[in-house]
Amino acid sequence: AQSVTQLGSHVSVSEGALVLLRCNYSSSVPPYLFWYVQYPNQGLQLLLKYTTGATLVKGINGFEAEFKKSETSFHLTKPSAHMSDAAEYFCAVSDGGSQGNLIFGKGTKLSVKP
């Protein structure tokens, strides 16, 4: 069965610093991987996704993630944090390809200090 582990329930960085949010997955099939962001009292917004092809995926708002099959990881990075990046971030894996159910991690809350 597919599963997702997000290391660190809370990450705090200074404005302008590197953002690194960690995600490891387990999947018995080639994974479809996703990062979503959730602002308070809002739904989930897709940041980026990996389905096939290039392992370095670029998303919105300057975020990117690299699919590393050997490490079963899909860590999210951003070179320079902005105050507006403060939110909760969820990593997810699909359990059935392009229309499977999304299995989510527990989330990582990102705080950005001025």
Add this chain to the structure above:
Amino acid sequence: EAGVAQSPRYKIIEKRQSVAFWCNPISGHATLYWYQQILGQGPKLLIQFQNNGVVDDSQLPKDRFSAERLKGVDSTLKIQPAKLEDSAVYLCASSLGGGGYTFGSGTRLTVV
């Protein structure tokens, strides 16, 4: 393109009462999902529809939860009777395939 519409945005009910949530997916999206997100946790699938048929409802508490998607378009999720532990955000999502899932803004349910 219009997004996934959900209503109501907020609902407060007493335990043992019933409640219903509505979702209208993006036009043409055959697959519709209902997720439950308890505070401090990631969303968890309750039910997945493909058109008007159920694909997966293994995690739906069927003694109190029910869902339908008549005509394969919009969907309703009902809880009857509600328990305190049902307090959560209920998210609807739809998908056309190709790994594209779009979520609605959710309904925040508080059971008192």
